Amino acid sequence: MSMKKIYLNLHKCLGCKSCEIACGVEHSSSKELFSAINEFPLPIKRVSVFSTVSHCIPVRCLHCEDALCLFACKSGAISKDESTGRIIIDSEKCIGCWTCIMVCPIGTIYIDETGKTAVKCDLCAEKEIPVCVLSCPTSALFYK
Amino acid sequence: MKYLIIGNSASGIGAAEAIREVDEKSEIVMITDEMKTIYSRPLLSYLFDGTILKKDLYYRPDEFYEKKKVDIIYNKKVNKIFPEDSFVLVESGEKIFYNKLLIAAGAIPKIPNIPGIDKEGVFSFRNLNDLERILSKIKTAEKAFVLGGGNIGLQAACGLKSYGIDTTVVVSSSYLLSQLADETAGEIYKDLFEKNGISIKTNSNVTEISGDKRVEKVKFKDGTTEDCQILIIGKGVNPNIEFLKSTNIKCRQGIEVDEYMRTNINDIYAAGDITETVDIVTGKKTINAVWPCAYEQGRIAGFNMTGLMKKYQGSIRMNAAEFFGLPFISIGIVKIKEEDYEIISNLDKEKNIYKKLVTKNNIIIGLLFVKDIDKAGLYHNLIKKKIDISPVKSILLKDNFNTGVLISLIKKDKDLLTEDVLSDII
Numbered sequence A: 001m002s003m004k005k006i007y008l009n010l011h012k013c014l015g016c017k018s019c020e021i022a023c024g025v026e027h028s029s030s031k032e033l034f035s036a037i038n039e040f041p042l043p044i045k046r047v048s049v050f051s052t053v054s055h056c057i058p059v060r061c062l063h064c065e066d067a068l069c070l071f072a073c074k075s076g077a078i079s080k081d082e083s084t085g086r087i088i089i090d091s092e093k094c095i096g097c098w099t100c101i102m103v104c105p106i107g108t109i110y111i112d113e114t115g116k117t118a119v120k121c122d123l124c125a126e127k128e129i130p131v132c133v134l135s136c137p138t139s140a141l142f143y144k
Numbered sequence B: 001m002k003y004l005i006i007g008n009s010a011s012g013i014g015a016a017e018a019i020r021e022v023d024e025k026s027e028i029v030m031i032t033d034e035m036k037t038i039y040s041r042p043l044l045s046y047l048f049d050g051t052i053l054k055k056d057l058y059y060r061p062d063e064f065y066e067k068k069k070v071d072i073i074y075n076k077k078v079n080k081i082f083p084e085d086s087f088v089l090v091e092s093g094e095k096i097f098y099n100k101l102l103i104a105a106g107a108i109p110k111i112p113n114i115p116g117i118d119k120e121g122v123f124s125f126r127n128l129n130d131l132e133r134i135l136s137k138i139k140t141a142e143k144a145f146v147l148g149g150g151n152i153g154l155q156a157a158c159g160l161k162s163y164g165i166d167t168t169v170v171v172s173s174s175y176l177l178s179q180l181a182d183e184t185a186g187e188i189y190k191d192l193f194e195k196n197g198i199s200i201k202t203n204s205n206v207t208e209i210s211g212d213k214r215v216e217k218v219k220f221k222d223g224t225t226e227d228c229q230i231l232i233i234g235k236g237v238n239p240n241i242e243f244l245k246s247t248n249i250k251c252r253q254g255i256e257v258d259e260y261m262r263t264n265i266n267d268i269y270a271a272g273d274i275t276e277t278v279d280i281v282t283g284k285k286t287i288n289a290v291w292p293c294a295y296e297q298g299r300i301a302g303f304n305m306t307g308l309m310k311k312y313q314g315s316i317r318m319n320a321a322e323f324f325g326l327p328f329i330s331i332g333i334v335k336i337k338e339e340d341y342e343i344i345s346n347l348d349k350e351k352n353i354y355k356k357l358v359t360k361n362n363i364i365i366g367l368l369f370v371k372d373i374d375k376a377g378l379y380h381n382l383i384k385k386k387i388d389i390s391p392v393k394s395i396l397l398k399d400n401f402n403t404g405v406l407i408s409l410i411k412k413d414k415d416l417l418t419e420d421v422l423s424d425i426i
């Protein structure tokens, strides 16, 4: 299984949040910043940059090998793509029970603007390289 | 090698999926006494209140068994296990042999001993069959009662209400959700249910059910009676161990297992609602009958049936639910019984936001969040890892407590210089 992941060079992240904006725009219907901010439901970014004692860290779903959200999801909405290893939420199947939010150890599942379904990083399903990686001005993020 | 799994719900599926991750070839047989579908029990509540349709009940897609090369036997009950000769005896008389057996037979509803409980119109709410029986009587009902104010009872009440039936929930304690919540949260949900037209009768109980064949009246502890055409029992569950009585499989309340999910009998494993496991928070053996624990236990058992030796870290009581748009999450111990517990909480009554953490010696042992639930997983992580929270106690429930703080807390600062910071804190 060729599983690509997003890696982080910790020293390089400046905390500029370019990745957050790019992610929000990518998950909008227009995919344009200026129209995205007026959409309803408002698009939700799936990465958040946090500061620790000494660094800035962009946090998004790690597509865990042992994904607790996948094990816990009681509707069967979460699945693992066997060829890529991606952990995916099927928003049609999701019933908004928030069991996944209860178990994700790094808190990287969000409630969408309608309040009805759980959303998280999908590694930009439609793109070759996730937009957070493309948008990072310091190349702190890389995908391999 | 031939694996046999009794039960095709959370823990059974968890086991089958794990076995197939390791062993692509051996035979897997699953047997269930239910009908032809692979559905999720928790979804039954969403079917009841009309959020989803019957076609959306499935937990795994139709092609699951074929893709995983599992032989599924529907609608057949295992009557007895014969460990000496490694086979189970099915109701219809046939024997099914195994090399490794998983008992994932779940739980059955507790039925209180009330005169008239066997009347028509009295239902439990555990499987699709129960729900279909309830729905078949719903058109001829005007007044319904639900016995029990836990998760299942309240979900059943919402279902009944969605059909326009006058519904009352009867609870023996003084507030709702008494097993999962405290009085403050229980009150919030009581108000919410009443605002949405469902009556709540606290400190009460049904003492008698009367009627010709079908229930017509229920009598309460205080001697009053009311008309009733449907009564749903939601008083919790018992492990389904009756059919094991003839074996030497060790049970207390549920089946006893070791940390590899093995029973005391060679080649027999157990997982899910039928199983007692060590609770991470209390350190005591108990049954945490919830979906996430059942799946995970099944998964561990499955791996170990193939010969791996994976340890189960222990279970933890956890529930997430939403009623009338107001979500809550409850983990571990949320009510204090002794004095050396400390409580960190805040309440915004106007907005229905309530957050409470229970700590002991600076370790979080319980969480109860209403409405503002999005960070629950972070605290859950701290509970499981038993992390000393004293460095961040003052901001623990504040907005600035976030994944960054969690990372700083779990990792020493110098460890942060490695690249895979995040995978290390999971």
Ligand SMILES: Cc1cc2nc3c(=O)[nH]c(=O)nc-3n(C[C@H](O)[C@H](O)[C@H](O)COP(=O)(O)OP(=O)(O)OC[C@H]3O[C@@H](n4cnc5c(N)ncnc54)[C@H](O)[C@@H]3O)c2cc1C
Pocket: A074, B006, B007, B008, B009, B010, B011, B012, B031, B032, B033, B034, B041, B042, B043, B044, B045, B076, B077, B078, B079, B104, B105, B106, B107, B125, B126, B127, B151, B152, B155, B240, B243, B271, B272, B273, B274, B289, B290, B291, B292, B294, B318, B319, B320, B321
């Ligand atoms: C309406 C409802 C709502 C729920 N909501 C939630 C929720 O929101 N969150 C949550 O965490 N949990 C919830 N639960 C609980 C959750 O469904 C259980 O924890 C979970 O189903 C346990 O899975 P299990 O595999 O241990 O057993 P079960 O789901 O009980 O399945 C047992 C299986 O064994 C089979 N079986 C039993 N005996 C035999 C026999 N003798 N022969 C052959 N087959 C047999 C049955 O057919 C079934 O397939 C809910 C339950 C119900 C009923």
Ligand code: SF4
Pocket: A060, A061, A062, A063, A064, A067, A068, A069, A070, A087, A103, A104, A105, A106, A107, A108, A109, A120
């Ligand atoms: S959502 Fe959380 S638990 Fe699920 S795969 Fe991503 S990081 Fe892991």
Ligand code: SF4
Pocket: A072, A073, A074, A075, A076, A077, A078, A089, A093, A094, A095, A096, A097, A098, A099, A100, A101, A117, A118
């Ligand atoms: S909120 Fe959706 S994705 Fe999350 S556990 Fe519930 S059904 Fe699954």
